[in-house]
Amino acid sequence: MQSNSLTADPQPVSNNIRKRFVLSRLHSLAGIVPLGIFMVEHLLTNSTALFGSEKYNEQIHLIQSIPFLPLLEIFLVAIPLIFHAGYGIYLSMISKSNIQTYKYERNRLFFFQRVTGITTLVFIIYHVWSFRLAPVFYGTEINFDLVNSHLENVFIFSFYVIGVVGAVFHFTNGIRTGLITWGVTKGPASQRIAQKICLLFFAVFGVLGVASLFAFI
Amino acid sequence: MSSEKVIRLKVKRKDQMDSESYWEEFAIPYRPNMNVISALMEIQRNPINAEGTQVRSVAWEYNCLEEVCGACSMRINGKVRQACSTLVEKLEQPIQLEPMETFPVERDLVVDRQRMFDALQKIKGWIPIDGTYAMGSGPLISSGEQQEAYKFSTCMTCGCCLDACPNVNSGSPFIGPQALAQTKYFNMHPTGKLTKNERLEVVIGDEGISNCGNSQNCVEVCPKDIPLTTALAELNHEANRYALWSWLKK
Numbered sequence: 001m002q003s004n005s006l007t008a009d010p011q012p013v014s015n016n017i018r019k020r021f022v023l024s025r026l027h028s029l030a031g032i033v034p035l036g037i038f039m040v041e042h043l044l045t046n047s048t049a050l051f052g053s054e055k056y057n058e059q060i061h062l063i064q065s066i067p068f069l070p071l072l073e074i075f076l077v078a079i080p081l082i083f084h085a086g087y088g089i090y091l092s093m094i095s096k097s098n099i100q101t102y103k104y105e106r107n108r109l110f111f112f113q114r115v116t117g118i119t120t121l122v123f124i125i126y127h128v129w130s131f132r133l134a135p136v137f138y139g140t141e142i143n144f145d146l147v148n149s150h151l152e153n154v155f156i157f158s159f160y161v162i163g164v165v166g167a168v169f170h171f172t173n174g175i176r177t178g179l180i181t182w183g184v185t186k187g188p189a190s191q192r193i194a195q196k197i198c199l200l201f202f203a204v205f206g207v208l209g210v211a212s213l214f215a216f217i
Numbered sequence: 218m219s220s221e222k223v224i225r226l227k228v229k230r231k232d233q234m235d236s237e238s239y240w241e242e243f244a245i246p247y248r249p250n251m252n253v254i255s256a257l258m259e260i261q262r263n264p265i266n267a268e269g270t271q272v273r274s275v276a277w278e279y280n281c282l283e284e285v286c287g288a289c290s291m292r293i294n295g296k297v298r299q300a301c302s303t304l305v306e307k308l309e310q311p312i313q314l315e316p317m318e319t320f321p322v323e324r325d326l327v328v329d330r331q332r333m334f335d336a337l338q339k340i341k342g343w344i345p346i347d348g349t350y351a352m353g354s355g356p357l358i359s360s361g362e363q364q365e366a367y368k369f370s371t372c373m374t375c376g377c378c379l380d381a382c383p384n385v386n387s388g389s390p391f392i393g394p395q396a397l398a399q400t401k402y403f404n405m406h407p408t409g410k411l412t413k414n415e416r417l418e419v420v421i422g423d424e425g426i427s428n429c430g431n432s433q434n435c436v437e438v439c440p441k442d443i444p445l446t447t448a449l450a451e452l453n454h455e456a457n458r459y460a461l462w463s464w465l466k467k
Contacts, residue, residue: 110432188444
């Protein structure tokens with residue numbers, strides 16, 4: 001029987017039962033704070049290609065001169081990314097999409113968030129291999145020409161366009177749902193405005209990302 | 218007689234809990250202003266399927282016939298809604314009727330909604346006023362707060378929100394939007410507030426709000442227009458704060 005009396009403090013549930021809650025908040029946080037910020041920085045860095053190969057190479061050189069760079073990459077990008085991806089795959093596996101029946105806007109966004117999560121992961125694995133790990137193993141220099149040699153292939157280029165647009169969608173739509181997860185936008189009106197602002201971010205960063213890709217060929 | 222307008226229905230049937238489902242079609246005479254319940258009553262009166270065979274009449278639940286009891290929820294042409302407030306004239310034919318398969322299907326369109334009542338027990342969906350001594354009258358509630366609480370009080374445990382939610386399914390422990398919205402309802406009551414933290418323990422638990430994926434189908438299908446997603450976002454705020462403070466206090 002449930003107790004019906006007033007108690008000063010609830011019997012705290014063991015930490016194990018809160019695990020899902022803590023993981024879900026860390027998942028949201030990881031997506032926005034290290035990964036989202038890193039992605040914006042990354043898109044801005046790549047956009048220097050719009051101003052020519054020298055500007056781009058200069059910027060790459062500047063980033064490579066950051067002290068303890070591999071440590072920063074591991075702790076601020078790789079670990080949050082692996083956690084975010086792993087828990088995200090688990091979340092999309094336990095959800096059962098019903099967009100065929102319920103064609104509401106936010107239900108579609110819910111579905112695309114899961115689809116772009118997967119496409120982004122595939123894209124990132126390939127992208128990290130081509131431009132971060134392969135150069136380390138084979139000792140090639142990362143510069144404009146390396147990117148150019150990859151993107152000249154029309155299939156790789158198309159894959160990059162899909163990958164970048166998907167990743168930008170995943171991030172900007174994630175801001176919208178993150179605002180709900182953190183209890184910032186509570187009512188439908190504020191959520192609608194947040195959605196519009198995130199759509200604007202999607203357009204800005206999507207165009208910037210794709211324009212940068214074109215700048216490499 | 219043969220020139221009379223008919224209504225074609227396609228019903229997803231199940232004889233027993235452990236038997237396979239099958240579809241059966243019916244053609245019933247049209248009457249003006251029919252709703253899905255009156256169409257099902259017609260089958261009950263004359264249980265003959267479209268092929269002219271006498272069959273077991275279709276089982277379904279209904280009670281109030283005015284969208285306040287929540288018993289007649291079913292999937293009508295795919296979407297979950299109340300059979301009593303769904304007018305036949307506004308539907309595409311054949312009208313497809315399916316049970317809410319998120320719940321255990323007992324027979325034909327009858328489902329077992331027990332999990333929602335269990336959920337109300339888990340969140341302590343009541344205001345504790347009994348004690349060993351008289352506790353006096355409770356604090357006043359402003360009319361604004363009354364208005365807000367009223368919307369949540371209209372929840373009829375119909376199950377539409379759970380059936381439309383992509384995250385309520387057999388693979389997920391999610392308690393569902395109904396129970397979480399009721400948590401907000403009981404927590405906003407000045408006496409209910411005294412046991413707020415006990416309810417928040419459920420909210421931050423395994424079955425709680427972390428399972429919400431913000432698809433917001435719940436608020437779209439709610440027949441009572443309860444602001445479910447607003448309650449969920451408010452609970453997110455409360456749950457985050459409660460989880461953090463209770464952890465820091467350890």
